[in-house]
Amino acid sequence: MPLVDIRNVSKSYGSARVLDGVSLEVNEGEIVTIIGKSGSGKSTLLRCINALERIDGGEILVEGRSVRTDMPKLREFRQRVGIVFQAFNLFPHLTVERNITLAPVLNKRITRGQGRALALDVLERVGLADKIDAYPAQLSGGQQQRVAIARCLAMGPHLMLFDEVTSALDPELVGEVLKVMEDMARQGMTMVLVTHEMGFARTVASKIVFMHRGRVREEGPPAELFANPRTPELRSFIASVR
Amino acid sequence: MRTFVLADLLSLFIALQWTVALVIIALGFGGPLALVLALMRTSGRRALRWTAAAILQVVQGVPLLGLLMFFYFGMPVFLGVEMAPLVAVGIAMTVYTASFLGDIWRGGIEAVKHEQWEAAACLGLSTWHQFLYVVAPQAFRMALPPTVGFLVQLIKGTSLASVVGFVELARAGQIASAATFQPLLVYSIVAAIYFALCLPLTLWARSLEARLNAAR
Ligand SMILES: Nc1ncnc2c1ncn2[C@@H]1O[C@H](COP(=O)(O)OP(=O)(O)OP(=O)(O)O)[C@@H](O)[C@H]1O
Numbered sequence: 001m002p003l004v005d006i007r008n009v010s011k012s013y014g015s016a017r018v019l020d021g022v023s024l025e026v027n028e029g030e031i032v033t034i035i036g037k038s039g040s041g042k043s044t045l046l047r048c049i050n051a052l053e054r055i056d057g058g059e060i061l062v063e064g065r066s067v068r069t070d071m072p073k074l075r076e077f078r079q080r081v082g083i084v085f086q087a088f089n090l091f092p093h094l095t096v097e098r099n100i101t102l103a104p105v106l107n108k109r110i111t112r113g114q115g116r117a118l119a120l121d122v123l124e125r126v127g128l129a130d131k132i133d134a135y136p137a138q139l140s141g142g143q144q145q146r147v148a149i150a151r152c153l154a155m156g157p158h159l160m161l162f163d164e165v166t167s168a169l170d171p172e173l174v175g176e177v178l179k180v181m182e183d184m185a186r187q188g189m190t191m192v193l194v195t196h197e198m199g200f201a202r203t204v205a206s207k208i209v210f211m212h213r214g215r216v217r218e219e220g221p222p223a224e225l226f227a228n229p230r231t232p233e234l235r236s237f238i239a240s241v242r
Numbered sequence: 243m244r245t246f247v248l249a250d251l252l253s254l255f256i257a258l259q260w261t262v263a264l265v266i267i268a269l270g271f272g273g274p275l276a277l278v279l280a281l282m283r284t285s286g287r288r289a290l291r292w293t294a295a296a297i298l299q300v301v302q303g304v305p306l307l308g309l310l311m312f313f314y315f316g317m318p319v320f321l322g323v324e325m326a327p328l329v330a331v332g333i334a335m336t337v338y339t340a341s342f343l344g345d346i347w348r349g350g351i352e353a354v355k356h357e358q359w360e361a362a363a364c365l366g367l368s369t370w371h372q373f374l375y376v377v378a379p380q381a382f383r384m385a386l387p388p389t390v391g392f393l394v395q396l397i398k399g400t401s402l403a404s405v406v407g408f409v410e411l412a413r414a415g416q417i418a419s420a421a422t423f424q425p426l427l428v429y430s431i432v433a434a435i436y437f438a439l440c441l442p443l444t445l446w447a448r449s450l451e452a453r454l455n456a457a458r
């Protein structure tokens with residue numbers, strides 16, 4: 001059974017069909033990278049997997065359970081699926097530690113002491129243990145994004161979603177975030193990510209999905225897909241990002 | 243006729259207690275109501291939003307004096323209930339406070355980016371926890387300067403309670419001035435007391451604002 005099973009999903013905003021019969025499987029431990037032009041529906045698809053957006057047709061199964069905005073135990077589900085956004089979205093009024101421990105303290109009722117240990121643990125995994133008492137505004141963009149990843153890791157997610165998490169960063173800060181994601185991939189985390197970092201997609205992804213106008217136009221292993229694009233859309237997309 | 247004596251000054255300060263009491267009543271009852279209105283105004287349910295918007299619109303359209311008149315003179319006529327001045331004034335100030343603070347706090351809540359709610363929801367927080375731990379602290383910081391500013395309005399507004407015979411600072415001033423025929427002296431003292439009460443708040447609001455702007 002795939003960890004994520006997207007079956008013929010459609011979604012419209014008003015009369016605009018943003019997802020048009022998308023089907024996609026993500027197996028445990030796979031790194032699936034979604035690429036495509038701006039407006040092709042990548043973010044929307046990612047947000048649907050986390051029940052941030054309502055779908056109009058089809059079905060999304062995660063760990064065998066149907067994902068809907070009104071699904072039972074939505075909050076428990078969200079704790080098992082981490083999502084990281086382009087804009088970090090850290091809580092500016094809380095320290096790094098409190099950013100990380102807020103949800104575990106409220107949801108899992110761990111103590112402050114356990115929380116600090118947990119925060120240290122996940123911060124070590126993103127290389128920021130020394131920033132535990134800093135406020136987000138005192139960190140660089142790359143550091144903030146790594147804290148956002150650590151905040152997700154503290155929930156012990158089974159699946160991680162990344163939406164262009166390096167796009168808002170200065171070029172010299174991109175590498176440190178990608179490295180953290182690479183480490184996670186190596187440790188077996190299942191990940192679905194939208195990225196414009198083609199180099200990263202090529203080396204880390206187990207599967208690339210090319211979206212065009214709300215549809216999955218092509219999918220396959222990166223080497224194959226980049227070497228032999230079958231559709232003119234993918235061909236011109238590859239040419240445009242090179 | 244007699245001269246202004248210490249006893250008159252004392253009477254002003256006794257009346258000042260009622261001014262302060264009115265402010266506390268207005269905040270104590272109006273504050274929680276304001277929070278409810280602000281939450282309704284920003285909620286996802288249209289019916290709640292519109293109800294709160296209508297209430298805010300109507301109440302803010304009536305001057306505080308009108309509210310005082312309505313509850314003191316109007317209620318006996320319309321509903322047949324006599325109200326003690328304190329009750330009528332207390333209700334009027336509460337309603338006034340709820341509507342203005344409700345609007346100020348709505349602005350604070352709306353100034354917090356939608357993404358903050360979303361990030362908290364993605365961590366599995368309940369809607370209430372999203373508000374309490376993520377949105378409210380940020381909204382509070384942004385709404386604090388205008389809230390303190392409103393407090394100054396509120397303190398000055400209590401003087402209107404004198405028109406329904408309630409003896410707070412302004413009314414005590416009238417009485418003392420009538421008794422001593424020294425309106426200039428008495429009202430100067432009254433004004434000085436209001437000023438002493440409001441000035442620190444105004445300064446505080448201004449420094450909060452400056453700090454908030456610096457933090458951006
Ligand atoms: N909340 C919304 N309301 C209306 N239309 C929306 C909304 N969100 C997205 N859209 C539209 O849906 C389409 C797909 O958007 P989406 O954000 O999924 O694209 P994307 O592939 O992530 O693009 P980008 O690379 O620019 O991030 C776009 O045409 C966008 O304008």
Ligand SMILES: [Mg+2]
Nearest residue numbers: 042043044163
């Ligand atoms: Mg996008």
